Amino acid sequence: MIAQPSPWYTHAAQRMAATGPASTLRAPSRMEWSTHRGLGPGAEVLGTDLRGRRVLELGCGPGHNAAHLAERGQAVVTGIDLVGLQIRRARGHYGHIGNAAFITGHALHYLQATSGTFDAVYSVFGAVGLVAPELLLAAVSRRLKPHAVLAFSVPHPQRAGGLASTDDRPRQDGVTMPDGTRLPVARWEFDADRWAAHLTRTGLRLTSALDLRHPHGDHRPTTLLITARKH
Ligand SMILES: C[S@@+](CC[C@H](N)C(=O)[O-])C[C@H]1O[C@@H](n2cnc3c(N)ncnc32)[C@H](O)[C@@H]1O
Numbered sequence: 561m562i563a564q565p566s567p568w569y570t571h572a573a574q575r576m577a578a579t580g581p582a583s584t585l586r587a588p589s590r591m592e593w594s595t596h597r598g599l600g601p602g603a604e605v606l607g608t609d610l611r612g613r614r615v616l617e618l619g620c621g622p623g624h625n626a627a628h629l630a631e632r633g634q635a636v637v638t639g640i641d642l643v644g645l646q647i648r649r650a651r652g653h654y655g656h657i658g659n660a661a662f663i664t665g666h667a668l669h670y671l672q673a674t675s676g677t678f679d680a681v682y683s684v685f686g687a688v689g690l691v692a693p694e695l696l697l698a699a700v701s702r703r704l705k706p707h708a709v710l711a712f713s714v715p716h717p718q719r720a721g722g723l724a725s726t727d728d729r730p731r732q733d734g735v736t737m738p739d740g741t742r743l744p745v746a747r748w749e750f751d752a753d754r755w756a757a758h759l760t761r762t763g764l765r766l767t768s769a770l771d772l773r774h775p776h777g778d779h780r781p782t783t784l785l786i787t788a789r790k791h
Pocket residue numbers: 568569618619620621622623624640641642643646665666667668683684685686687690691
């Protein structure tokens with residue numbers, strides 16, 4: 561058997577080959593929870609005043625949302641990503657923002673190793689949904705301060721006309737590469753009730769579940785945005 565690179569590595573490598581080194585950017589004016597700009601709520605999901613708050617992103621990619629929270633929200637943000645090339649992009653774009661740090665690593669391993677605690681943890685199509693929820697949510701819960709927020713968006717289980725999983729196992733999904741090819745990835749495709757049950761088991765309480773729809777798409781929801789709070 562020939563070992564394959566992670567689809568996330570291939571995605572980042574193709575993007576970097578096409579765009580070249582990351583240039584310095586200003587932080588975006590809004591936090592996005594979906595791939596459609598301006599859709600649904602923004603950073604207020606994580607709290608109305610994030611100044612000085614410790615915030616962690618699981619699967620930050622090129623760091624746009626982390627940069628927004630650090631520069632515009634004045635939060636102290638750490639972005640973790642599995643792929644070093646993504647962290648290089650994030651640092652290239654936003655390394656000038658002093659209260660944003662970008663670290664290469666697996667979200668679960670980072671949470672297990674850190675002694676830090678957080679006022680908010682979030683994931684935007686990132687590690688939540690791509691790592692076994694019973695492990696990842698438990699690790700998040702241990703690092704959240706009392707009453708702190710976990711929020712995450714995932715591809716909606718009904719986005720392609722399908723249904724959410726009826727068990728706790730992952731399904732095979734595909735990730736579209738910049739060159740248009742698709743590579744397989746395992747994804748947990750739960751509805752809000754199943755997420756709520758998993759959250760409850762780890763000491764978190766689901767506080768909101770929002771279906772987001774692209775305004776010019778068909779009627780199907782594209783993104784599921786879940787918010788929870790530590791007891
Ligand atoms: C679809 S991208 C989203 C990136 C970013 N959140 C955004 O909205 O632009 C998914 C990201 O999650 C990262 N990722 C996947 N599994 C991960 C894990 N176990 N730990 C940390 N990052 C992970 C990938 O490397 C990739 O950069």
